[in-house]
Amino acid sequence: MLGPVEVDGPGGAARIPPGRQQVILGLLLVEANRVVSTETLVDALWDENPPDTARTQVQICVSRLRRTLDGAGLAAMIDTRPPGYRLRLNGDALDLADFLAGTTEARVLVKEGRTAEAAALLREAAALWRGPCLGGAPNRSLRTRALRLDEERLTCVEDHLELELDLGQHHRLVGEVTRLVHEHPLRERPRALLMLALHRSGRQAEALDAYRDGRALLVEELGLEPGERLRELEAAILAGETPTRPRAGAVAPAPRAAETVQPARPRQLPADTADFVGDEEVLRDAQSVLVGDAGRSAVGVVVITGRPGVGKSTVAAHLAHRVAQEHFPDGQLHCDLHGTGTPSTVDEVLGRFLLALGIPGPVIPDGVDARLEMYRTLLADRRVLVVLDDAATEAQVLPLLPGSSTCAVVVTSRSRLTGLPGARQVELDVLGTAQSLRLLGLVVGEHRVHREPEAAEALVRTVGGLPLALRIIAARLAARPHWTLASMVQRLASERHRLDELAHGELTIRASLALTHDGLDRRSRLLFGLLSLAEGPAVPGWVAGAVLDDDRPFPSDLLEPLVDVQVLDVVSVEPTGEFRYRYQDILRLFAREKAAEEIPAGDRAAAVSRLLGGWLALADQAHRDIYGGDYSSLHGTAPRWRPPSGGAPADPLEWMDGELENLCAAVHQAAAAGLDELCWDLAVTSVTLFESRGYLDDWERTHAEALTAVRAAGNTRGTAAVLSSLGTLHINRGRLDASRDALLPARELFEELGDTHGLALCHRDLALIARNTGDDTTALRLYDRSLAGFTAVDDVVGRAIVLTQRAFILAGDGEISRARTDLAEAMAVHESVGYTGGAARTLNRIAQVQAVAGEHAEATSTMRRVLDMVREARDVIGEGQLLRNLGQVSAAAGRHAEARSYLEEALAVRERILDHRAAATIRAELAALPVREAPTLVAAG
Structure with a gap:
């Protein structure tokens, strides 16, 4: 995979014909040992317009692949597993597995202080690559996955160069790092390494040149200043100090507790205006x-x-x-x-x-x-x-x-x-003449203002010095360099009723905006109106494609005419290079007025439906990427609109976190538009983010809106799904009575519908309530019903979650062997689908069972593994709980000094985040340490 795809077996090399077979094999490879649905393969091969025979053609391609692999001595490697196919591979059968094993081992070596060995191992891992992953993956859907792996290779290269710099190999590395900077000129980490290598080689001037070249490129290409690390390096070199750099690579050791709970320093200011003019x-x-x-x-x-x-x-x-x-x-x-x-x-x-x-x-x-x-x-x-x-x-x-x-x-x-x-x-007042002329010159160019001074002053008088109106007109001039300022004055003069309004409040802005609006082409005018229908603080570029139903690969191109005349702002640049856009409030109001005047109501409604369907499609994909499939969640029948990117980025949870406000706004907009099916589906799917990040307020707010919408529409299944999700929310908040009040009517509705999946989710949460209230008998009965439901609908992750929860009761009842069997099955499921969050929770339960069984050393070792996982995820709450559990296990084993150390660390975490209730509990456990009896382990959901 790490280059053009090559297949080699006991029978020799296998040639995979280019085209559909290569795409299908590529998708099966990146999802090795996981089921890839036929629908996913169809979407990858034909995007949004598959032929009627698409599923049959996929079957034919898979059959031919099997014959090809059989000829190379690799028989029966592709299984048919509902709802699609699975490529079975051993750990040593894939060069990607070798690469990941090498980087993982290097991470361990760094933690142990064996820097030279780690650097050598990373260099070997990087050398496995023979070119872009999957040969560059010409297919759009496959290329998204391949680019994620290419990014890991680049991180590996940066890591070993960074470690080798630590080992004093700067003279040897200058050429290699220079080449890396040339290949990735906008990436800041290689440039920082080059500055360090040059400086340590006594080439300070060249180090500073490297910084200045990078800054010029960033400003020219992206309009951004270099990041904090590059600026600090430059300052240190200029000051004659020995520059240091914080380790930022993937092999850096996990931070200690004191580091993970340092006070956050938010940087939430919107961008400053480059051509600002003010008093x-x-x-x-x-x-x-x-x-x-x-x-x-x-x-x-x-x-x-x-x-x-x-x-x-x-x-x-x-x-x-x-x-x-x-x-x-x-x-x-x-x-x-x-x-x-x-x-x-x-x-x-x-x-x-x-x-x-x-x-x-x-x-x-x-x-x-x-x-x-x-x-x-x-x-x-x-x-x-x-x-x-x-x-x-x-x-x-x-x-x-x-x-x-x-x-x-x-x-x-x-x-x-x-x-x-x-x-x-x-x-604030309007700008004076001198300030207005300065602003005009900054936008259209000083030479044009100097060339027509009288026309420039007339233009300033016409717009009354109002900054927004002046910027709009100046933007038109900047976009049309062949126009004279005098011609713009004449255009304004021909609209005398608008000129009269231009000097008076809000109507002046509407008139000025109308001038810009009228200068747009037909498609841009349509987009100007439809884009304003999107809620949320800022929207990504794909939204333009959604509202116009345009499936071009780069829909942000549609927005450039609006950006050029400054009726739409570019507010940020994503790490992927994509832009985000926003209307100013008054511009949005004007655009919506134009949409109501010029676009039929049916077309506006269809645009909103596609827009919200795009958010739902991306949220679906993010959930599948996190859970390893479409597990542990209910979905409705609302239509999706699939953005051309094909799905959420490489880190789906980070993507959802960044889109929090847009997802919540989409739920609100769906409710207001009467799109009840879409509304509840999006709200419930977004729980993947709300629960992982602890956004409980957003969870409750979106579900309250969705519940109102589905009840008003008489949507029985939507009502049941939202109530069931609210039951889970109340459990997270510790409101067991409120949770039961939501879950019981949800269960009744699911029973009426015969919805096995919904019933399984309800029974799981009702069992958790019973367990937390001490009714283990009822909990076990409900867990059995939930397991049967998840098994019936083939929700393997849902089943694994129930097995993990049930094991705590079994262990407490002395059924250690049965508890371990359940946990082994759950861990196998999480590992097979790649659901790391579930694996961490199951591993923590394994440690708790070990503690109950008196295996204190094993429990401690397992909990430390989980502690590393939650620290890597920067889960402060999970870190505090694990430290507390470690203290409890140590106390049970009679290691009171070690127990005190863990509990004091746990207390520091809880006090830092102002969790006073948990802190008080830990203080009580610290006070009780002289007593040898171990505190009861607290079970996290």
Whole structure:
């Protein structure tokens, strides 16, 4: 696989014909020992328009592959397993397996301090590659998977170069690292290694040149400055210091507990505006309020107000960036309060801020008062800047003000928030003539302004110095360099009713936007209106393809005409190089007005359905990638719209985390549009993210909306699915009565429908409630029913989860052997499908059973393995629980000093995230250590 696909067996080499057979073999290889559905193979071969004979043609291709492999002495390697096929391979039959084994062993060697051996092993692993994975994988669906593996190879190369630099081999490595930088010029880690190698070789000037070349390239290609690591290296070299670098490779040792719970430093400010023009005196005055002096006793608050389009958010972002790095190093929080739409609640904003400050979702308390206390405690001794954009009233802002004078707050609003005590009010006015001309020159070019000074001044007078209107018109000029400024003045003059409005409030913006809108081609005008129907803070480029039903491979190209005239903003660049887009609020309102005027209601509804179907398709794929298949979740019949990327990125959980707001907005929009089937399916599928990351507030909010939607539509199965998921949520919150109240009616509905899968999920959670209330007999009976249901629908992961939960009861009843049998089956399932989260939970249960059996040494060893896994996943809650369990096992074994050490580490973790209830329990266990009896192990779900 690590290069062009080559198959070699006892009977010799096998030639795989190019085309469909290569694609199918490639998909079976990347999913080796896992079932690949026929539907997946059909989608990969024909995208969205498969022929009626697609399944038959797949069967023919598989049959031919079998004959080819049989000829090479590799008979019966492809099994037919519902719902598709599985390629069976031993661990030593695939070069990818050798590569992964080498990198894994190197990680262990690094932890043991055997750097030279680790570097040699990584170099050997990288040498296994003969070119791009799967020969570059011309098929789009297969290429996504292959690129993920190519990224692992590049990380491996960087890792061994980094280790070899540590070993003092900088002279030898300069040429190799230079070549790597040439091959990947936008990747910052190789450039950092090159700077280090050159500097350590006494070539400081060349090291600085490497930095400057990289910076110029990043600015030119992406409009971004180099990252923190490169800037620190440059500063160290310029200062004559010996530069060091933090290890960032995949082979770095897992952090200790003290490292994983360091306070989070959020960096949430939106991008600054490169061509910003504003009143410097006003900015200095506002800056002095934020920075303050050593003796001030109150938080500094600046409130920026002004008419729509005057640039309040732009000024706030620019002001925040001016003071952030030097004066507020502990972080910057930012939130759009949506004052002009549906205002965000204080409870919701506090929840998001606490997550950004490092508090895991399950630890965040319910209620405004409790959240407010935690928020102000976290900020008490930190220097943090809070930016609250588009506030509606003082009541929305007051609770979000920190209590410490070391912090500061910037607020923007369309209203004068004079009720905020001690706040400095900054009311923005339109730009003066000199400022407007400067802004015009920055956008269209100074030479054009100097060439037509009278026309430039006339143009400024025409738009009244309003920044948004001026930017819109200047963008048209910039996009059409053959137009003169005088011609633009004439165009505006021909619309005298619009010119009259241009000097008066909101209508002026509508008129200016209409000029830009009318200059777009037909397709761009259609997209301008339809794109505004998307909810969420910022949308990825594929949304353009969805609303237009355009399946081109790079749908973001459709958006470029809108970006060129600045009616759409590019707000960020993804690691994949894709862009994210956002309308300004007023622009979105204007675009929606145009959509209502020009696009039939049926076409608008169809666009929304495709858009939400795209989010559902991506969420489905992410769930399958995480769980190893379509397991442990219910789905509906709503149509999907498959984005051209073919699925979620390599790290599906990180993708879902990054799209949290968009997924929640999509659920809300589906509910509002009456798309009840899509609404409940998307809400339930998103639980994969909510549960893994502890986003319990979002879980509850989306499901409340979905429940209202399905009940209003009389959707029985949707109602049952949402209630069942809410039951799981309440268990996570420790609300067992509320969970039972949701699960029992869900079970009744599933029984009416004869839905075996839904019943299995309900019985699993009802068993967990019974177990937690001490009714093990009922729990075992319900677990048996759940197992039968999961087995009937072939949900192997659902079955494995139940086996893991049931084993704790069996072990407590003395049935150690039976518990171990269950756990062995569960672990085999998780490993076969690649569900690492399930494997960690099962391994933890194995350790608990070992502890119950008195096998304290084995339990300790197993728990340490799980501890490494949760630390690698940066699961702070799981880390605290594992440290506590290790302390309990050590105490049971009579190793009181070791138990104290583990429990003190666990206490430090809980105190850092302000989990006071768990901390109090641990303190009690520490106080009881002289007593030799072991505390009862706490079973995590």
